Amino acid sequence: MDQPLLAGRDDRDLVRMHVEGDPDAFGELFRRHRDRMWAVALRTTGNRELAADCVQDAFISAFRRAESYRGDAAVTTWLHRIVVNACLDRLRRDKPTRELPELELADKHDAHAAVDVRLDVREALARLPEGQRLALVLVDMHGLSVAEAAAVLGVAEGTVKSRCSRGREALAALLREPSGQP
Amino acid sequence: MSTPPSPRRGIGGSPEEPDPTGIRALLSSLPDPGPMPPDLVERITASIAAEQSARQAQGTVTPLRSRRRWGWQQVAAVAAAAAAVAIGLPAVLRGTGVDVVAAFSSDRAESAAGGGSATGQALVPSSGASATASLDSRASAPHGRVVLQDSGTAYSAGTLASQVRDVLTGPPSPGRTQTGASAWPAEQEQGLRSCLDALGVAAWMPVSADRATYRGRRAVVALVQGDTGQSIWVVDPGCTAQHPAALAGPVPLG
Numbered sequence: 312m313d314q315p316l317l318a319g320r321d322d323r324d325l326v327r328m329h330v331e332g333d334p335d336a337f338g339e340l341f342r343r344h345r346d347r348m349w350a351v352a353l354r355t356t357g358n359r360e361l362a363a364d365c366v367q368d369a370f371i372s373a374f375r376r377a378e379s380y381r382g383d384a385a386v387t388t389w390l391h392r393i394v395v396n397a398c399l400d401r402l403r404r405d406k407p408t409r410e411l412p413e414l415e416l417a418d419k420h421d422a423h424a425a426v427d428v429r430l431d432v433r434e435a436l437a438r439l440p441e442g443q444r445l446a447l448v449l450v451d452m453h454g455l456s457v458a459e460a461a462a463v464l465g466v467a468e469g470t471v472k473s474r475c476s477r478g479r480e481a482l483a484a485l486l487r488e489p490s491g492q493p
Numbered sequence: 494m495s496t497p498p499s500p501r502r503g504i505g506g507s508p509e510e511p512d513p514t515g516i517r518a519l520l521s522s523l524p525d526p527g528p529m530p531p532d533l534v535e536r537i538t539a540s541i542a543a544e545q546s547a548r549q550a551q552g553t554v555t556p557l558r559s560r561r562r563w564g565w566q567q568v569a570a571v572a573a574a575a576a577a578v579a580i581g582l583p584a585v586l587r588g589t590g591v592d593v594v595a596a597f598s599s600d601r602a603e604s605a606a607g608g609g610s611a612t613g614q615a616l617v618p619s620s621g622a623s624a625t626a627s628l629d630s631r632a633s634a635p636h637g638r639v640v641l642q643d644s645g646t647a648y649s650a651g652t653l654a655s656q657v658r659d660v661l662t663g664p665p666s667p668g669r670t671q672t673g674a675s676a677w678p679a680e681q682e683q684g685l686r687s688c689l690d691a692l693g694v695a696a697w698m699p700v701s702a703d704r705a706t707y708r709g710r711r712a713v714v715a716l717v718q719g720d721t722g723q724s725i726w727v728v729d730p731g732c733t734a735q736h737p738a739a740l741a742g743p744v745p746l747g
Contacts, residue, residue, distance in 0.1 A: 349529035482516050
């Protein structure tokens, strides 16, 4: 199908067309979502090479598994989930995660003070437990709703809220410490 | 160009969920990483194209295009065949179609030896040939000539017609004539004919084709001479009669 005609289709249509054999539909999906998925992969992994491999894995996986898309969530949510899972697979395979111990919550009395960024935010994010880091990437950095992030991560909305809250507290603590240590 | 990432700020953090740490504001203010690097776009595009080719070669799907258009294509093919029988047969019996048959008939030996010159012949009926004579030829030439070349042209959707005009209707270039073998069915004369047959191109129609790329993916670009003019088909190299896979077409050459 010609590109202008594909451009007028919504994401669900494109997935359906791809499943039914249209040779160009998935290319249009890739064109639409590649930048956002690249950003998610980059922020999830913190490494450009790893992110490139992850996002490639993810799009190929989406191509092959398009039949599994049931249409009960937005296509972009489905793609986010595939990208995040691809990143986690790569991270766990290439660099086994060493989760930090649960951090102390920040002092509520200092809550409104400006955050003193002494450590690169990305480094600090990388030190967070995986669940908290992913929740912050999706909700705070990419603007997903709690419900969308819950769908992407496959957890309850309450879990996302909790991870966001604890992740923010932990990140604030990391950024306040001169050495990056709480 | 795709839309750059544009985080929907504030969706994840409603007023009911205050963030006294200021981290949410800090994270949301970080600059976007920017668009996917072009080399990665190219890499993934190539991977997707390879997946698509493999999928079509394995015949796991039937393209929508062929399914959608099969009805009228089939009708057109049947109509052409009926016309050939109704009009061509009496003419053949009168013995008037011999010269034009030479232009439209399939001559593999000649094609292999001089595909370039054959291209022009195949697509342009010899001067003075009447419409009746053209139709005559179909009755006695059930398979129009298929001539393949290998120009290496990178065809694109926006300039397809003009590129085809330059490559496939221009003066033949011996250097472009392909003689190498290919494992892909549609990159061989007989395989391409079967593929086009399945897409509804009548068997008598002469074809000049180019092994090339279309929108960055490996493809065969075919120029078909029909009743009312020339049309372009772009097919996947894995296209077969059982699994026809058109990437574009028919596009009138104009």
